[in-house]
Amino acid sequence: MFSSLEFFIIEAFRSFRRSALMTTVAIVTITVSLTIFGAFLLLILNLGNVVGTISSRLDLVAYTGKNLSLEEAGAIQVRLAKLPGVERVEFTSKTEAWKKFREDFGGQLNLEETVHDNPLPHAFALSVRTPELLPVVAKEVADLGVIEEVRYSGRLIDQMRSLVSAVRVGGLSLIVLLSFATLLIVVNTIRLTVLARETDIYIMKLVGATDTFVKWPFIIEGVMIGLIGGGASCLILKLSYESVAARLALALPFLPIFTNQLVLTLIYAAVILGGTALGMLGGQISVSRALKNES
Amino acid sequence: MIELINVSKNYPNGIDALNNISLTIGKEEFIFLVGSSGAGKTTLLKLLYRAEKPSAGKVMVDRVNVVELNAGQVPYLRRNIGVVFQDFKLLPKRTVYENVAFALRVTGAPRSTIRRKAMQALELVGLLRRVNSFPDELSGGEKQRACIARAIVNNPPILLADEPTGNLDPTTSWDILQLLDKINRRNTTVVVATHNKSIVDEMKRRVVELEGGRLVRDQQLGTYHV
Numbered sequence A: 001m002f003s004s005l006e007f008f009i010i011e012a013f014r015s016f017r018r019s020a021l022m023t024t025v026a027i028v029t030i031t032v033s034l035t036i037f038g039a040f041l042l043l044i045l046n047l048g049n050v051v052g053t054i055s056s057r058l059d060l061v062a063y064t065g066k067n068l069s070l071e072e073a074g075a076i077q078v079r080l081a082k083l084p085g086v087e088r089v090e091f092t093s094k095t096e097a098w099k100k101f102r103e104d105f106g107g108q109l110n111l112e113e114t115v116h117d118n119p120l121p122h123a124f125a126l127s128v129r130t131p132e133l134l135p136v137v138a139k140e141v142a143d144l145g146v147i148e149e150v151r152y153s154g155r156l157i158d159q160m161r162s163l164v165s166a167v168r169v170g171g172l173s174l175i176v177l178l179s180f181a182t183l184l185i186v187v188n189t190i191r192l193t194v195l196a197r198e199t200d201i202y203i204m205k206l207v208g209a210t211d212t213f214v215k216w217p218f219i220i221e222g223v224m225i226g227l228i229g230g231g232a233s234c235l236i237l238k239l240s241y242e243s244v245a246a247r248l249a250l251a252l253p254f255l256p257i258f259t260n261q262l263v264l265t266l267i268y269a270a271v272i273l274g275g276t277a278l279g280m281l282g283g284q285i286s287v288s289r290a291l292k293n294e295s
Numbered sequence B: 001m002i003e004l005i006n007v008s009k010n011y012p013n014g015i016d017a018l019n020n021i022s023l024t025i026g027k028e029e030f031i032f033l034v035g036s037s038g039a040g041k042t043t044l045l046k047l048l049y050r051a052e053k054p055s056a057g058k059v060m061v062d063r064v065n066v067v068e069l070n071a072g073q074v075p076y077l078r079r080n081i082g083v084v085f086q087d088f089k090l091l092p093k094r095t096v097y098e099n100v101a102f103a104l105r106v107t108g109a110p111r112s113t114i115r116r117k118a119m120q121a122l123e124l125v126g127l128l129r130r131v132n133s134f135p136d137e138l139s140g141g142e143k144q145r146a147c148i149a150r151a152i153v154n155n156p157p158i159l160l161a162d163e164p165t166g167n168l169d170p171t172t173s174w175d176i177l178q179l180l181d182k183i184n185r186r187n188t189t190v191v192v193a194t195h196n197k198s199i200v201d202e203m204k205r206r207v208v209e210l211e212g213g214r215l216v217r218d219q220q221l222g223t224y225h226v
Ligand SMILES: Nc1ncnc2c1ncn2[C@@H]1O[C@H](COP(=O)(O)OP(=O)(O)O)[C@@H](O)[C@H]1O
Pocket: B011, B012, B013, B015, B016, B017, B035, B036, B037, B038, B039, B040, B041, B042, B043, B044
């Protein structure tokens, strides 16, 4: 078996050199496809991360009617804190809110002259245990009957979620399409080798080589193409992700960037494995057709 | 060793290449398969190494009906049958040694065995001086010797030669036939399809004649024509 393995590898390298141009094209194609594949994975991962972080930071805000006393508000705070799904309730009195409002915007608007009465209600900021509970808690709060208005950024989160799933679906279809295109190119590359080696195959079969034996050099050729393409793409992805991530972290420090090394390593590994699998499948397909014609 | 029982072969295009042939070839026999072009000689040989399947009949090789072999078994049949061609079918980018060793390599033989057997075969055909030459550096006779070396390197019990002298001059043809005779005397069944009259007449071996796919003559110590 050892001498056979040597034979397979030497044969694979022979054809590798013989169709150097097509081989290069196939490697570049695999590299491009896998880079797009990996880039989409990274994008989806990061979008998901952003949505997750934003939702976990978002609170629900409940406003009372304007003419409620502090004591009444305190009673409401106790009831809110007891609602299922609510983690924490923070109270901002109408006086505090007005003060803050005037501090923030007082310079721009001439509030003292136009507005005499404090127009703001008391407000409660509720932290909810998980983002999915936001609408549920919002309803519970509304059902209490003592709250005038409930606000949360549900729409924004929903929009982000559908953006993520759109990217996911689009990316997935693109990856499937790209895989097919890549496979086609690999198959055709190795088909050239198969054609160039028709006499070899004929002689191999004549002197009693099994189909499996005839296939190995072509499968190895495919694996080599896939491995090189996958490796190159992995390198491109790793280097560009690191540099983009570093730049984003500087420019938009509040943006949560995905940096879990384990998951990133898995993605890079998936890229290399994907390339290898594509190459192997390509080799298998192209030589199987040749073997069917020959007998 | 070889037995054809009521064998017919119709190609898909409707041509009846062989018509109800029955023929027995004993172990260690040397026979000539003669007949004009298109008589069915090549087709008959192809049935033996399962390059074609008959439309009817049995093709027994070493008591196995090769018609019934499945695709996975065919390689093992072929390791027991050497085949020699008029156009040699040598691989042009490989040396003589590599061409011969190739036939062993693809059966997964260990390296030491490959070297030893390849050199033995090349010695037998008298090509030791040319082991590192490429096919296009060889004369026609040398190419045929290389082709024969490749066919026998596995020590097959059967050697089939399809017009082995078709591309050779008379002297070289005679040398090649001497070589085939030598191989036959080393316990190998040899079947030579040819329409080289002088060689058949000179060798005085069993002659089987085909005509339009029918077996029309089977004669011991025969000549090309009756
Ligand atoms: N693969 C094939 N397909 C169709 N017809 C064939 C094929 N091979 C041979 N024939 C036909 O079968 C007949 C016998 O051919 P062949 O066995 O090659 O004869 P020979 O070797 O005696 O010249 C011829 O008429 C030939 O045209």
